[in-house]
Amino acid sequence: MRAQAMRTTEVGDGQLGWVLAHDLEASDGRVLLNKGAVLDEAALKHFQSASPGEVHLLELEADELHENAAGLRIAQAAAGDGIGISGPLTSRYDLLAERKGLLRVDAGLLRAINRVEDVTVYTLLDRQPVLPGAVLASVKVTPIAMPEARVAEVEALCRAQPLLRVLPFQPKRVAVLALEALAGEQRSRFEAVIDKKLRWYGSHLIDLRYVAPQTELVAETLRAFLSSGAELILAAGGNPIDPLDPLEQALPAVDARFVHKGAPTRGSMSWLARAGDVPIYNLASCRMWTGNTVADLVLPLLLTSSEVTPDDIREIGYGGLLGTAMAFRFPPYDRDSGDIVAGSER
Numbered sequence: 001m002r003a004q005a006m007r008t009t010e011v012g013d014g015q016l017g018w019v020l021a022h023d024l025e026a027s028d029g030r031v032l033l034n035k036g037a038v039l040d041e042a043a044l045k046h047f048q049s050a051s052p053g054e055v056h057l058l059e060l061e062a063d064e065l066h067e068n069a070a071g072l073r074i075a076q077a078a079a080g081d082g083i084g085i086s087g088p089l090t091s092r093y094d095l096l097a098e099r100k101g102l103l104r105v106d107a108g109l110l111r112a113i114n115r116v117e118d119v120t121v122y123t124l125l126d127r128q129p130v131l132p133g134a135v136l137a138s139v140k141v142t143p144i145a146m147p148e149a150r151v152a153e154v155e156a157l158c159r160a161q162p163l164l165r166v167l168p169f170q171p172k173r174v175a176v177l178a179l180e181a182l183a184g185e186q187r188s189r190f191e192a193v194i195d196k197k198l199r200w201y202g203s204h205l206i207d208l209r210y211v212a213p214q215t216e217l218v219a220e221t222l223r224a225f226l227s228s229g230a231e232l233i234l235a236a237g238g239n240p241i242d243p244l245d246p247l248e249q250a251l252p253a254v255d256a257r258f259v260h261k262g263a264p265t266r267g268s269m270s271w272l273a274r275a276g277d278v279p280i281y282n283l284a285s286c287r288m289w290t291g292n293t294v295a296d297l298v299l300p301l302l303l304t305s306s307e308v309t310p311d312d313i314r315e316i317g318y319g320g321l322l323g324t325a326m327a328f329r330f331p332p333y334d335r336d337s338g339d340i341v342a343g344s345e346r
Contacts (some may be wrong), residue, residue, distance in 0.1 A: 001145050002059045007049045009058070015039050019066060019144055020036045021056040034083060036067055036091055036144050060145050067091045067141040070151045075139040078113070078121060082166030083136065091144075095123075097130040100336070101166040102300045105137075109163050116153050118142045123164060129300050129331040136164055167304040171202040175225035179213045179237030179247060180285065186321040194234070197296075200333045201303045206230060213237070215246045219253035226254060226275060231256040232302060233275075235282040240271045247282060256280055260310040265315030267293040272308060279308065291332040292322075300331060 003021065016039055024033040024046060024268050032046040039057070047055075060066065065073075068088045075085045075093040082101055087093035097103070105126040113121050123137035130136060150207060182190055187210075195205050207228060211221050225233050238247030240261060248271075251258075256275035262268045269284035279302050283295055301308045 001061060001064055001143075004057050004059065005054050006057060008052060008055050011039075011044065011047045011055060013044070015057055016041070016044070017060075019058040019060065021058050021144060024055065025051050025099050028050045029118045034090075038066060058144055063148055064145045065148050065151060067144050067146070070141045070146050070148075071139050074121070074141070075150050075153050076139065077155045078139060078163035080162030080165035082168065083162075083164055092138050094135050095139070095164060097132055097136055097166050098135040099166055099168055100131050101129075102169045102304045103128045103130045103136055104165045104167060106161060106163055109157060109161070112157050113154055113163065116150050116157075118156055120147045120148060121163070127297075127300070127315070127330070128329060129278060130166060131332065131335060136166070169201040169203075169300070169303045171204070172303060173206045173230055174203050174232045174234060175206055175228070175230035176208040176231065177218070177221055177225070177235045177247075178208070178210045179218070179235070181210065190236075196332055197299070197331075200331060200336075201299065203232070203303060213246045215249040218246050219250035222250055222254045222256075222275070222280070226278060228311075231278060233278060233280040235280060236285060237285065238271075238282045240269045240282065240284060251275075251280070259308065260313045262340050263294045263298070263313050263319035263320075265294050265297065266322055267295075270294055270298070272298070272313065274307075292327070296330045 018039050019037065020035060020037045022035050023031045026032055026049055032050055033043055036256070037043055065114060068091060071088060071091060071093050077286070079085055079095050082097065082099045084096045084098045085093055086096055094206045103124055104124065105123050107126060110121060110123060113119060114268055118141055120140045120142060121137060176194055178190070191208060194208070198205055207225060209229070211217050211222055222233065235247055239245040251273055256273045259272040259274055263270055263272040271282050273280040281298060281302060294316065298313070301312050305312070318331060322329065
């Protein structure tokens with residue numbers, strides 16, 4: 001890239017394809033051309049009405065790319081399934097969610113990309129529920145032009161797996177087992193919240209039963225759920241720290257095995273088991289289903305992944321201190337479109 005200072009009156013056909021290094025202004029201060037503009041015949045006409053003075057232009061080498069071309073290629077390499085691209089806006093490209101789902105960000109890959117000189121990519125946090133239109137990441141090339149080899153380096157890094165994906169929520173048939181005797185308003189609230197949350201994911205409730213805490217009754221209910229085609233079983237009221245808890249004792253009756261006990265966040269009294277391909281997820285009380293709790297960090301995993309692993313649960317600990325500042329980690333159950341990040345509306 002070769003920089004050259006010229007008088008505005010000297011700029012002509014010989015500078016076609018060159019790049020403006022700063023805004024070009026008229027005598028009254030109006031911006032005629034923005035920094036980074038590539039000079040074509042239409043752009044050259046603006047120099048006739050420009051404020052007299054010096055202008056700085058850049059002549060790109062054959063192996064260099066303009067910031068817009070470089071940024072677009074990087075954005076395309078970073079964007080995986082469920083992600084669109086908008087821009088450029090002041091040479092920045094935004095990556096947008098094209099569907100409701102769970103954002104996955106490869107943090108290690110992001111670090112590697114940002115080690116490439118003059119490349120900047122910044123994202124939302126991994127495992128964040130997003131809605132269509134949400135801005136998930138931005139891509140910006142720092143200089144006006146950069147060697148194409150650096151863009152190719154980023155493309156090579158993203159070849160095995162893109163930086164970002166939005167995993168769609170998979171509609172599932174869900175059954176719910178409660179070991180608590182709820183009555184009146186408590187029962188109505190519990191049932192309404194469960195139904196609302198499941199519908200937000202596109203799933204639906206096929207059965208909900210209140211069962212006395214007796215092992216055989218619980219086992220019978222689990223068998224009935226599985227026989228009716230439940231693809232996910234949610235439970236409330238089982239005691240995760242009691243080895244003789246009726247719900248835990250009933251698991252062998254449906255050939256279920258534990259996947260993980262507990263979670264590294266508040267409200268950690270939970271466990272995940274699996275009966276064949278069907279996850280069984282338990283919280284210690286019905287009340288834990290009605291607010292924003294660990295369940296709302298696990299449900300997005302259960303409804304996007306074919307199999308949730310112990311490490312999936314353990315990773316909740318990063319950002320697991322769930323104060324009000326971390327509210328964005330929870331699904332926006334009252335919304336179905338638009339960006340869930342305050343101040344990021346397009």
